[in-house]
């Protein structure tokens with residue numbers, strides 16, 4: 015069992031049965047315990063939890079509809095109404111059992127109800143384990159804009175047990191891989207070199223790799239918990255990634271990890287154009303993304319809407335678009351102002367890759 019005691023949270027990586035989970039929930043024997051799941055984690059992960067931990071026998075189960083289109087305040091309102099009907103108090107415990115959508119929303123629900131309940135994250139997707147469950151960002155989307163409403167609040171504990179990944183569809187493993195690659199690109203070249211050597215999705219279901227990618231995020235989050243400076247590096251790939259994800263949300267939705275992979279490709283292009291990475295580095299990044307993720311095609315209308323959405327990105331100010339770019343593999347720089355025309359060129363490049371492959 016690996017235990018990371020960060021300032022805000024305790025993270026345990028290993029078998030849930032031998033972790034301190036049982037002890038933590040026993041402290042709530044006189045309170046209510048609420049487990050939040052989506053349809054898939056209800057079917058694939060919940061039974062193990064309920065049958066392995068007798069203290070959960072009376073837990074209330076809250077089933078949220080899955081998918082980014084349901085990561086909205088209206089769903090949270092229904093949950094808060096249910097919490098009120100059941101007289102839940104701030105001393106009760108919420109357990110978020112699911113991927114990044116469940117930990118983002120469940121954390122948001124717990125953080126706001128009666129000014130803050132205790133909560134625990136048990137991430138069940140690779141993306142959730144290496145990224146979403148860590149760092150205390152909780153929130154929901156608004157009018158298609160990603161994470162427009164949210165709060166910073168850390169769960170008391172995070173339990174990461176890779177055995178939950180046995181039922182995760184292959185495509186979701188690659189979505190987690192995108193965020194792992196990003197962690198390597200922005201601050202750990204050795205991690206990047208090791209990640210790109212992995213030959214199959216099985217190789218990613220590896221505690222050591224998960225631990226190393228979590229370490230990258232935790233170091234940045236601990237140095238800058240509320241994203242005033244270095245934490246922004248984690249947004250590499252996300253300015254374009256989030257805008258693509260939002261744009262396609264109401265039609266052919268692109269999962270978050272896939273959108274981030276496309277964003278990494280386009281933002282590596284910008285880093286190259288700004289002479290921050292070499293042509294070899296750019297082509298290596300592009301090759302890794304092309305090998306692992308499907309490309310997309312964008313019409314002129316798509317491109318203008320994606321750029322409009324970027325202007326609403328939380329990192330921007332004074333009407334300009336600011337990016338995190340790479341400065342060599344393993345290092346990122348923040349607050350780089352990019353002209354709309356240059357963003358258009360990066361999207362055009364992404365489009366060319368899509369056309370070349372179709």
Ligand SMILES: NC(=O)c1ccc[n+]([C@@H]2O[C@H](COP(=O)([O-])OP(=O)(O)OC[C@H]3O[C@@H](n4cnc5c(N)ncnc54)[C@H](O)[C@@H]3O)[C@@H](O)[C@H]2O)c1
Nearest residue numbers: 054058113114115138139141142145146151178181182270
């Ligand atoms: N808070 C943060 O710092 C942060 C960081 C990165 C991403 N995010 C957010 O995370 C979300 C994406 O997370 P995600 O990719 O985990 O999406 P997700 O929660 O939708 O999970 C992906 C899919 O896998 C299913 N699933 C999860 N665990 C499973 C299991 N063990 N077995 C079978 N199916 C399982 C889910 O039901 C879902 O269909 C986005 O909303 C993104 O904005 C947040």
